[in-house]
Amino acid sequence: MRIQWRQLGMLAVSSAIAGIISLFGIRSYLGYASQGAYDKDKVIVSMQLPDNLVPATIVAPAPNPDPLLSGEMNWERIKRRGIIRIGFDPDNLPWSYYNSDKQLVGFDIEMAQRFARGFEIAKIEFVPFQYSSLTQQLNEDHFDIAMSGIVGTTKRTGDMRFSDPYLYINLALVVPDYQDNKFSNLGSINQMKNLRIGVEDPAILTQKVKGLLPNAEFIDLQSDREFFEGVGAGQDLDALFISAEEGSAWTLLYPRFQVVTPFPRNVAIPLVYPFPGQDELLDEVVDHWIELKKHDGTIQDAYEYWILGQGSEQKQPRWSIIRNVLRWVD
Numbered sequence: 001m002r003i004q005w006r007q008l009g010m011l012a013v014s015s016a017i018a019g020i021i022s023l024f025g026i027r028s029y030l031g032y033a034s035q036g037a038y039d040k041d042k043v044i045v046s047m048q049l050p051d052n053l054v055p056a057t058i059v060a061p062a063p064n065p066d067p068l069l070s071g072e073m074n075w076e077r078i079k080r081r082g083i084i085r086i087g088f089d090p091d092n093l094p095w096s097y098y099n100s101d102k103q104l105v106g107f108d109i110e111m112a113q114r115f116a117r118g119f120e121i122a123k124i125e126f127v128p129f130q131y132s133s134l135t136q137q138l139n140e141d142h143f144d145i146a147m148s149g150i151v152g153t154t155k156r157t158g159d160m161r162f163s164d165p166y167l168y169i170n171l172a173l174v175v176p177d178y179q180d181n182k183f184s185n186l187g188s189i190n191q192m193k194n195l196r197i198g199v200e201d202p203a204i205l206t207q208k209v210k211g212l213l214p215n216a217e218f219i220d221l222q223s224d225r226e227f228f229e230g231v232g233a234g235q236d237l238d239a240l241f242i243s244a245e246e247g248s249a250w251t252l253l254y255p256r257f258q259v260v261t262p263f264p265r266n267v268a269i270p271l272v273y274p275f276p277g278q279d280e281l282l283d284e285v286v287d288h289w290i291e292l293k294k295h296d297g298t299i300q301d302a303y304e305y306w307i308l309g310q311g312s313e314q315k316q317p318r319w320s321i322i323r324n325v326l327r328w329v330d
Contacts, residue, residue: 043309044093044252045100049109054116056124058104059085061133063141074144074275075282082122086112087129087137087146091223093249094306095149107306108147111166114298115147115289130222131201135159138276145275145286149246152272153203161277163286165270166299170261171209172244173197174227174251177258183239186262190215198227198234199241204269209241212263228254243269245307 064085068077078084088096088109096106104126116124127143134146138160151169152162175183183189195216199205202220219233224242226234228250240247247259273290275282293299304310 041253041255042100044249047099047105047306049103049105049113052117053113054121054124056104056113056126058126058128061127061129061137061142064143067141073281074279075285078121078144078282083125084116084121084123084145085125085127085143087127087134087143087148088112089130089148090128091225092149093224093246093253095246096147106148107302108149110302110306111293111299112147114293115286118289119285131203132220134274138274141276144282145273147273149243149271150274151201151204152270152274153206155203156274159277160274161279161283162272162274163283164290165272166290166294167271167303168268169243169245169271170265171204171263171267171269172242172247172259172261174240174242174247174257174259175238177256180258180260183260183262186212189213189262192238195239196237197239197241198224198237200224204241204243206269208267209263212267224250228257248307 064077066077066081068074072080088104090104091097092106094106095108096104099105109126112124112126115121125143127137129137129142129146129148134150135156137143138146150162152165156162173183182192189195190213192215195213196219197213197216198219198221200221200223202218205218218241219237221227221233221240224240224246226232227237227240228234230236242250244259244261251257251259273286275286290299
């Protein structure tokens with residue numbers, strides 16, 4: 001037996017070249033195949049409000065610079081000034097948030113715009129709030145009404161007046177996607193020890209919900225984002241207690257998480273628009289407006305866009321020689 005060194009060297013070189021070509025080919029194919037594989041995060045942060053917007057500014061939290069006159073109600077002041085002040089949570093997908101262009105958008109921001117335009121109010125002043133300060137800011141006259149995916153519960157009825165419900169949302173949990181089976185039903189959830197669940201709005205923790213999760217420790221969050229990014233009070237949590245609608249929006253940005261709905265179907269809660277407790281006139285105006293928007297399809301259209309994402313994705317034109325090869329048209 002003899003070793004053919006020359007032939008062996010040529011074989012080694014050719015094998016190395018073939019291997020390099022294969023690696024580059026596989027890399028190129030995977031790069032091409034993965035383009036656009038996941039772009040839902042880009043869709044939700046690029047969503048826009050409709051046209052014909054009422055001029056709006058965002059102002060710092062503070063009492064209204066034009067106090068109510070003697071015997072005047074908020075609605076009367078709104079019409080006198082031509083300005084409505086609306087409270088919003090700046091990080092509350094899909095109800096109110098900033099898109100990639102740093103514009104304030106969301107389901108309730110659109111509804112605020114439609115409310116102002118419908119009643120010919122000249123300007124909107126958006127005032128940020130947190131759930132922990134909502135009642136105080138209402139009582140201190142920071143805004144006339146809050147429109148930001150706020151849950152109407154018996155816990156809040158003593159602190160503020162709120163509108164009739166404009167939507168009902170379903171309660172859910174958000175968990176890491178590899179653990180969705182563990183949280184698929186209440187039986188397996190309640191067998192877990194040292195279960196820690198984050199919640200941004202403690203008002204949604206009704207007695208019925210607490211009864212369904214008797215062994216869980218609920219941790220107050222400043223924002224749902226703390227859970228998804230594992231920062232602040234969101235560190236070392238097992239799940240996030242949230243509505244299915246909000247959770248679905250957040251998991252578009254953070255696809256490593258999954259929405260699970262282990263609760264009975266009848267565990268649904270209303271969304272309302274709160275305002276100061278003494279203003280009966282504003283109550284009547286908002287309730288009547290909500291009823292109109294339910295029947296004329298406005299609320300349904302906004303739900304389909306902001307919650308279901310219908311019409312939010314830009315459709316790409318079909319490939320053609322004229323466009324993609326000859327470049328005769330854009």
